[in-house]
Amino acid sequence: MDHRAMVKLSKRISRALRHEPYxxxxxxDGAGWVPVDDLLAALRTGRAELDAVVAGNDxxxxxxxxxxxxxxxxxxxxxxxIPVDLGLPPAVPPDRLHHGTGAAALDSIRATGLDRGGRHxxxxxxxxxxxxxxxxxxxxxVVVLTVDAAAMARDGHVFHxxxxxxxxxxxxxxxxxxD
Ligand code: HQG
Numbered sequence: 001m002d003h004r005a006m007v008k009l010s011k012r013i014s015r016a017l018r019h020e021p022y023x024x025x026x027x028x029d030g031a032g033w034v035p036v037d038d039l040l041a042a043l044r045t046g047r048a049e050l051d052a053v054v055a056g057n058d059x060x061x062x063x064x065x066x067x068x069x070x071x072x073x074x075x076x077x078x079x080x081x082i083p084v085d086l087g088l089p090p091a092v093p094p095d096r097l098h099h100g101t102g103a104a105a106l107d108s109i110r111a112t113g114l115d116r117g118g119r120h121x122x123x124x125x126x127x128x129x130x131x132x133x134x135x136x137x138x139x140x141x142v143v144v145l146t147v148d149a150a151a152m153a154r155d156g157h158v159f160h161x162x163x164x165x166x167x168x169x170x171x172x173x174x175x176x177x178x179d
Pocket of ligand 1 (some may be wrong): 059100101102105117120134135138
């Protein structure tokens with residue numbers, strides 16, 4: 001499979017597992033897991049293609065494992081809009097985390113802080129480079145914000161670290177944005 005085909009399939013899998021499994025006739029369990037065979041059938045794709053996307057994914061978006069019933073299953077590591085409980089334990093974040101966004105959102109973010117929008121959490125990156133890449137998806141000028149995660153944690157905000165190193169929290173009030 002060439003790179004373009006991998007990206008395309010990765011997007012289809014993301015959409016299926018994070019946003020619209022029900023439209024495809026898939027029934028994720030409470031933690032977002034779907035039997036691999038069900039996903040292959042729903043997307044009309046092959047196992048080799050799926051394995052290539054899971055292994056070659058730039059961001060490790062998906063996890064594949066054998067469930068307690070012996071059936072192989074897959075889920076997205078984060079980014080859902082459907083209700084799922086990923087079961088991630090609270091974790092102590094690094095002192096500083098970063099969030100990349102477009103310049104157009106800056107005034108609003110400075111006024112109301114970062115909100116989770118259509119997802120379950122605000123997504124924060126451990127390093128500036130990753131945050132810059134996330135922000136670049138918006139087009140236009142990229143802004144990388146720094147979050148005082150140490151202060152947030154001290155004040156009782158809960159963080160989780162997803163399986164691919166993205167830091168998740170419910171919201172970032174504006175006062176924790178550091179210049
Ligand atoms: C912005 C991708 C105005 C926020 C990425 C962002 C990431 C506000 C957008 C992951 C705001 C939401 C998540 C406020 C937040 N006013 N704008 N108060 N608060 N925003 O896509 O963090 O490829 O839901 O800055 O790489 O961009 O899907 O979040 O621009 O890891 O695996 O509202 O999604 O990963 O956009 O990206 P998103 P995100 P995947």
